[in-house]
Amino acid sequence: MRSPDAEAPVSAGAGRARLVGTLAWLVGLSLGAGLVATQNLGDLTAAIAVAGWSIALVGLAHLGTLLADTLGWRALLAGPQRPPLESMVVKRWIGASINGLLPVAQIGGEFVRARLLARAGVAGPIAGASVVVDLTAGLVTQVAFMVLGLVLYLGQRQAGAGWLLHLAGALAPFCALLIGFGFAQRRGLFLRLARFLERATRGRTWQGLVGSAAALDREIVARYDDRPRLSLCASWRFLGWLWGSVEIWLAFWLLGHPIGPVEAVVLESLGQALRSAGFALPGGLGAQEGGIVAGALVLGIAPDLALAVALIKRARELAYGVPGLVAWSLTGLASRRA
Numbered sequence: 126m127r128s129p130d131a132e133a134p135v136s137a138g139a140g141r142a143r144l145v146g147t148l149a150w151l152v153g154l155s156l157g158a159g160l161v162a163t164q165n166l167g168d169l170t171a172a173i174a175v176a177g178w179s180i181a182l183v184g185l186a187h188l189g190t191l192l193a194d195t196l197g198w199r200a201l202l203a204g205p206q207r208p209p210l211e212s213m214v215v216k217r218w219i220g221a222s223i224n225g226l227l228p229v230a231q232i233g234g235e236f237v238r239a240r241l242l243a244r245a246g247v248a249g250p251i252a253g254a255s256v257v258v259d260l261t262a263g264l265v266t267q268v269a270f271m272v273l274g275l276v277l278y279l280g281q282r283q284a285g286a287g288w289l290l291h292l293a294g295a296l297a298p299f300c301a302l303l304i305g306f307g308f309a310q311r312r313g314l315f316l317r318l319a320r321f322l323e324r325a326t327r328g329r330t331w332q333g334l335v336g337s338a339a340a341l342d343r344e345i346v347a348r349y350d351d352r353p354r355l356s357l358c359a360s361w362r363f364l365g366w367l368w369g370s371v372e373i374w375l376a377f378w379l380l381g382h383p384i385g386p387v388e389a390v391v392l393e394s395l396g397q398a399l400r401s402a403g404f405a406l407p408g409g410l411g412a413q414e415g416g417i418v419a420g421a422l423v424l425g426i427a428p429d430l431a432l433a434v435a436l437i438k439r440a441r442e443l444a445y446g447v448p449g450l451v452a453w454s455l456t457g458l459a460s461r462r463a
Contacts, residue, residue: 189368197361198259222449254344270366274394376434395420
């Protein structure tokens with residue numbers, strides 16, 4: 126049995142985590158409420174009322190993103206270590222629901238889907254490596270998608286080479302960080318981290334972890350070395366980002382104000398960029414909506430209409446996320462905070 130002294134730090138840590146989570150929710154809700162308050166509420170509700178129940182089509186369209194992201198993840202697994210597609214779609218859905226609705230810095234769902242994959246019979250190091258490499262591929266392709274959106278916007282505005290140079294300068298540090306993260310993974314990042322922790326704790330806490338970390342390290346490197354599978358993963362992940370633009374386009378069309386594919390890509394890329402920047406907020410609450418509204422302003426689209434689209438996307442996320450959290454609780458992992 127644990128002593129009260131041992132349980133006290135755990136309870137204090139859990140209390141701080143709950144406090145941080147509550148604050149993150151409050152900040153996100155405040156940002157969202159602030160955006161709504163700046164618009165004409167009557168125009169906002171009238172715009173959404175135009176679409177009516179056909180808004181559900183946006184939810185159906187999101188299945189394309191979910192499928193593309195799952196296929197990208199599944200591409201990193203081979204042979205007997207590759208579960209059925211429908212099984213991996215459920216795991217991806219649960220992970221995305223956790224990232225979208227809980228204050229887990231938008232990465233807690235990645236740990237859960239690795240655990241779910243391991244429970245499905247995939248070796249732990251392989252399950253963990255597939256999630257790590259898939260997450261990295263998602264970040265890299267998101268940058269590519271952001272670049273595409275900005276280039277399309279600048280091209281539409283016939284911006285000169287100076288704008289492209291500014292764009293390259295702004296993105297260079299972030300790209301360098303991503304390249305460095307990928308390089309560190311290939312050079313044994315997780316193995317070195319485990320060995321450092323073992324030395325720091327004199328082996329008491331981390332006894333046996335180096336072996337697992339070494340296996341994880343080998344599997345990560347193996348997936349980076351398998352260029353065909355890595356390229357297929359990245360292609361599917363990029364398609365997943367691009368398909369999000371279809372949701373934007375469809376939402377505007379349902380509201381009776383159709384836009385072009387270029388505008389849809391620009392709005393989606395800005396929304397996802399600010400959502401990632403607001404990673405500490407549950408699901409980027411308030412940040413994603415702000416990105417879409419900001420993009421609408423520079424494109425000359427009415428901000429109340431853009432906010433209506435952003436709220437439709439948020440409603441779709443709730444419609445997917447709440448059942449996803451219920452499904453997670455049924456796995457038994459939620460009670461153990463896996």
